[in-house]
Amino acid sequence: DIQMTQSPASLSASLEEIVTITCQASQDIGNWLSWYQQKPGKSPQLLIYGATSLADGVPSRFSGSRSGTQYSLKISRLQVEDIGIYYCLQAYSAPYTFGAGTKLELK
């Protein structure tokens, strides 16, 4: 199975700050990496697909990048509505695996 190591597990940041979350894949998964945001009591929502493509309706302050088997989600200027838990997902091969999640809080 492909392991997705996500870091950090939690993150406290100030408004307007730049935030970066990373996922390390245990093997090559190409661009089959997506990012999700989950707010308390809500379903996850797609942010980024294909490692770097922004999903419809997602603010442009969100971006994704890839360097080899390391993937990153960047929030360029943190807003209050960005608070939640973020997950990466590899859909390269079954069993599809999520990262453990990053809980993003306001400082």
Add this chain to the structure above:
Amino acid sequence: EVQLVESGGGLVQPGRSLKLSCAASGFTFSNYYMAWVRQAPTKGLEWVASITNSGGSTYYRDSVKGRFTISRDNAKSTLYLQMDSLRSEDTATYYCTRVEYYFDYWGQGVMVTVSS
């Protein structure tokens, strides 16, 4: 507007069965793979099973193989998850998702509690 609405959850005793449904609308259901993803209380997301658009192929995580069955009725635009021999560790919110090599739409989720 794409909508996925799950139903069928509830409290069930260990070893018993439950069948979840997911009613899809707002898109051509028969064109898409579909999947179930679950989330145990206070835990992360876990892929459970996927099915091809025709229903001809299915995929499961090891911990549910032989106990869960994913299926679909394209005429009714409905996805199913038959869960047999339920265990306490199956307690979770179950989400129905549309698949495009990523999960682009999610239902609101349905809670399944396995307890005596």
